[in-house]
Amino acid sequence: MxxxxxxxxxxxxxxxxxxxxxxxxxxxxxxxxxxxxxxxxxxxxxxxxxxxxxxxxxxxxxxxxxxxxxxxxxxxAEQNPELLREKKLRTIEAHLLEAIENSKGTDITLAQLKEMLELLYEEEK
The missing domain is CATH 1.10.10.10 (Winged helix-like DNA-binding domain superfamily/Winged helix DNA-binding domain)
Structure with missing residues (x-):
């Protein structure tokens, strides 16, 4: 590590x-x-x-x-896969909420935000 x-x-x-x-x-x-x-x-x-x-x-x-x-x-510690998934989902939700707040503060539309997310998601493949 x-x-x-x-x-x-x-x-x-x-x-x-x-x-x-x-x-x-x-x-x-x-x-x-x-x-x-x-x-x-x-x-x-x-x-x-x-x-x-x-x-x-x-x-x-x-x-x-x-x-x-x-x-x-x-x-x-031994990890329950479902609990790990829930923790990851909460982390993702927190980051997405931060992105939404930032985008609203800079007048980025939902469509533009979705487009950015799709582009970034596809880049990581």
């Missing part, structure tokens, strides 16, 4: 870490039961505060994506 931190991002570092680990779990880049780096090791590798990595792991635990065992570390 590779995590890249951007110092130029408006997104807090712990959220960047959380987002990238979440994506790695959802795309099965890291498997159920797999041991994650320790909080201290991840902080050292990323050259960030232990508090930052601890907060990222806490967020992932709240979401049910990982679990921790004292003295053993943090592990990827």
């Amino acid at each position: 590779r995590i890249l931190i951007s110092n130029h991002s408006k997104e807090p570092i712990y959220e960047q870490i959380t987002k990238q680990i979440r994506e790695a779990i959802m795309t099965h880049e890291i498997s159920q039961g797999e041991n994650l780096p320790s909080i201290r090791q991840l902080a050292k590798d990323l050259r960030v505060s232990v508090i930052t990595t601890k907060r990222a792991y806490e967020e992932l635990e709240k979401e049910g994506l990982i679990y921790s065992i004292v003295g053993k570390g943090s592990f990827v």
Whole structure:
């Protein structure tokens, strides 16, 4: 698992870490039961505060994506495929709502927005 931190991002570092680990779990880049780096090791590798990595792991635990065992570390939790799909759908909906708000703020019509979405979707194939 590779995590890249951007110092130029408006997104807090712990959220960047959380987002990238979440994506790695959802795309099965890291498997159920797999041991994650320790909080201290991840902080050292990323050259960030232990508090930052601890907060990222806490967020992932709240979401049910990982679990921790004292003295053993943090592990990827077993995932229900339907729950994963629901989480992905909620994420997509949030991004689409943001796109809708942005398009309304710049007078982009629904037809134009649909056209943009179709073009981008087809590009990714």
